[in-house]
Amino acid sequence: MAAEGWSGRFARRAQARTSPELTAIIAGVPPGVLAMTGGFPNPATFPGEVLDEIVARLVRDDPGVALQYTPCEGLPSVREYLADRQEQLQGRRPERGEIIVTSGGMECIQLMCQALVDPGDAIAVEAPTYLGALLAFAGIEADVHGIATDDDGLRVDLLAEALAAGLRPKFLYVIPEYQNPTGRTLPLARRQELVELCRRHDVLIFEDVAYRELGFDGSALPSLWSLAPDLVVQAGTFSKVFFPGVRLGWATGPAEVLAELAAAKQNTDQCAGGLGQRMVEEYGRAGHFERRLPAARELYASRWRALRTALERHLPPGCSWTEPEGGFLTWVTLPEELDVIALRPAATAAGVAYVPGQPFYSSGEGANEMRLSFSHLAEAELDRAVERLGGVVRAALADPP
């Protein structure tokens, strides 16, 4: 070991690309604490019994493909399946060069950074936005511009102002459905305005559709990519509708950009795992997504109803929350004088965990905001968790620091 340890040799960006919040989410919580932290799918939705048969068959009949390296862009049959699926779900079929397989949505964010962003380049994001993306953008030393959101998601009028004032982002990163962290959805009229605005200013849109298929009622607005395929790169993931252990997703968009993402993938993992690719293809071609997704949507919808009832019952006046129509997440705003990071020791002692809002902003707002996930806990646990949270909030209001 070096005399002073190795940390003096770590890259400058090593400091920017990790977050204690993300580490805490992934590490889990102490026993007895009810966690409304991770945007993890509920294990009850994992298709274990079907996968048993699919994996056994692939290993037996197709080891030369399923257990081998694959082309960087993904297996041809899997790309064909993904193109069929885009056509079925989004009404437009990507051409061959317009879709690649990725190792999940997070890898697609990394590929966009590798392919498009130099240190100091501007990226526009919703404020607040997905913590993983913010860390990736910090890791590439981008200049991140948060555009405020309201109950209908991104304020397109404010983006227009920023562009008029000279903002020239490499791309705009946006999560139009059941956004992480707020649970909000961009309505159709705003989607159209956004696309028109970005077209006028030559802004590439980077659309993340991680939760798109998890609308509580199964409906979905037109994706940004389907509205403007020449202007939008879409990142999708099978983590929320299949299982995250498969680490599989896709990128769809203009062929010129997709070729560059595929080239960047040579520098990450070279290819997504062949076994996972073939599993998704077999599972999807057999119609299991259509068969199983309605039950998953109903599970998350019923958990949200339970959480909403609990919020109404247990949080004191002055607190508010978003009303998601799908996905796993809601965003709670406490009275302004409270600081949710400062409240965390009391929350842990009371046996409840949430994710503080501040890390989801690029510029330090959100001290009195928090993200709650309803995907994991049972309905009675959600009630108990919010009862505990309500107690902590009331105590803090009664005894300000």
Ligand SMILES: Cc1ncc(COP(=O)(O)O)c(C=O)c1O
């Ligand atoms: C908005 C959003 N994008 C991307 C991801 C990453 O997904 P994946 O597991 O496919 O890397 C997540 C995971 O929580 C997410 O919430």
